[in-house]
Amino acid sequence: MDYQLDDALPVLRRTPEVLRALLTDLPDHWVHATEGPGTWSPFDIVGHLIHGERTDWVPRVEHILRHGVAVPFPPFDREAMFTQSAGLSLPELLDAFGALRDENLERLAALRLDRAALDLQGLHPDLGIVTMRQHLATWTAHDLTHVGQVVRVMARQYKESVGPWRAYLPLLGPA
Amino acid sequence: MDYQLDDALPVLRRTPEVLRALLTDLPDHWVHATEGPGTWSPFDIVGHLIHGERTDWVPRVEHILRHGVAVPFPPFDREAMFTQSAGLSLPELLDAFGALRDENLERLAALRLDRAALDLQGLHPDLGIVTMRQHLATWTAHDLTHVGQVVRVMARQYKESVGPWRAYLPLLGPA
Numbered sequence: 001m002d003y004q005l006d007d008a009l010p011v012l013r014r015t016p017e018v019l020r021a022l023l024t025d026l027p028d029h030w031v032h033a034t035e036g037p038g039t040w041s042p043f044d045i046v047g048h049l050i051h052g053e054r055t056d057w058v059p060r061v062e063h064i065l066r067h068g069v070a071v072p073f074p075p076f077d078r079e080a081m082f083t084q085s086a087g088l089s090l091p092e093l094l095d096a097f098g099a100l101r102d103e104n105l106e107r108l109a110a111l112r113l114d115r116a117a118l119d120l121q122g123l124h125p126d127l128g129i130v131t132m133r134q135h136l137a138t139w140t141a142h143d144l145t146h147v148g149q150v151v152r153v154m155a156r157q158y159k160e161s162v163g164p165w166r167a168y169l170p171l172l173g174p175a
Numbered sequence: 176m177d178y179q180l181d182d183a184l185p186v187l188r189r190t191p192e193v194l195r196a197l198l199t200d201l202p203d204h205w206v207h208a209t210e211g212p213g214t215w216s217p218f219d220i221v222g223h224l225i226h227g228e229r230t231d232w233v234p235r236v237e238h239i240l241r242h243g244v245a246v247p248f249p250p251f252d253r254e255a256m257f258t259q260s261a262g263l264s265l266p267e268l269l270d271a272f273g274a275l276r277d278e279n280l281e282r283l284a285a286l287r288l289d290r291a292a293l294d295l296q297g298l299h300p301d302l303g304i305v306t307m308r309q310h311l312a313t314w315t316a317h318d319l320t321h322v323g324q325v326v327r328v329m330a331r332q333y334k335e336s337v338g339p340w341r342a343y344l345p346l347l348g349p350a
Contacts, residue, residue: 001204001332001333017196018197022322025185030182030186033176124339128339130340134338137337137338137340141334141337142344145347147322147326148323148327151326155316161177161309162312163313165302165316171319
């Protein structure tokens with residue numbers, strides 16, 4: 001499937017609602033469950049998505065428009081949420097993510113990117129030359145990846161409880 | 176995390192809403208996208224979940240209560256949806272799934288399973304002896320697995336479009 005803004009925007013728009021549907025009012029140990037030391041909980045993942053809204057997705061669109069390949073993107077801190085989410089509740093994080101996503105989709109719409117703009121190039125600090133289209137496709141794939149991570153973390157809490165059915169549920173990991 | 180009904184029920188209750196949040200009003204090619212020949216689309220996955228509500232989850236709870244290990248469960252047809260969803264729209268499937276899930280959670284509540292009931296045994300046609308607890312944990316893990324499959328199928332539509340970012344997005348599969 002070739003990347004088209006009109007396909008991708010509806011997916012980006014609903015991610016906050018998907019996370020609310022998955023997580024609101026769940027017992028707390030689901031929200032803070034992880035896959036072991038050094039791995040992320042659903043709570044951490046929402047914080048990571050918030051940091052992306054603040055410093056990655058639309059800021060890098062604007063960076064490409066302003067600098068092209070002349071200036072690399074500032075590096076993205078994948079683990080900023082461990083300090084930035086401290087003291088916040090999950091509902092606060094979900095509200096913050098929803099508000100930031102709405103604002104960012106408005107900022108993006110205001111830029112009125114046309115097909116030519118999708119071919120513009122930027123400079124990633126590790127990956128090198130990338131295009132606006134690749135960056136925007138990654139925004140959507142990144143959302144879906146982290147929704148997938150939330151359900152994987154949750155499913156794995158039952159990796160022992162499901163007994164022999166584990167053989168049918170590869171998401172739970174090898175026995 | 177040990178299986179507890181009180182933890183698992185809130186997850187089961189929200190799966191219809193999660194799927195609505197992910198899929199309602201999305202452009203059709205997301206809904207019918209697959210990972211290639213013989214793989215399932217989001218549309219197929221919702222149909223598979225419907226068939227589970229009709230023939231697997233609560234029916235097997237009742238089967239265990241009635242027969243114990245004396246009679247194996249009737250086999251579950253993993254691909255029944257390819258005929259049963261024919262001619263239906265995604266909104267019809269989402270409504271059917273939501274209604275069946277609500278009914279089944281009421282049927283389950285009416286059975287008032289206590290801790291002793293969770294230790295009851297049943298006979299799976301392939302896996303052999305299983306417990307009620309394992310069966311119920313699998314219901315929840317199965318929901319999460321298929322939500323994970325929906326987002327994986329969607330994410331993989333952009334496996335080429337993301338360009339070099341694919342290296343950071345293992346859900347999209349190896350390059």
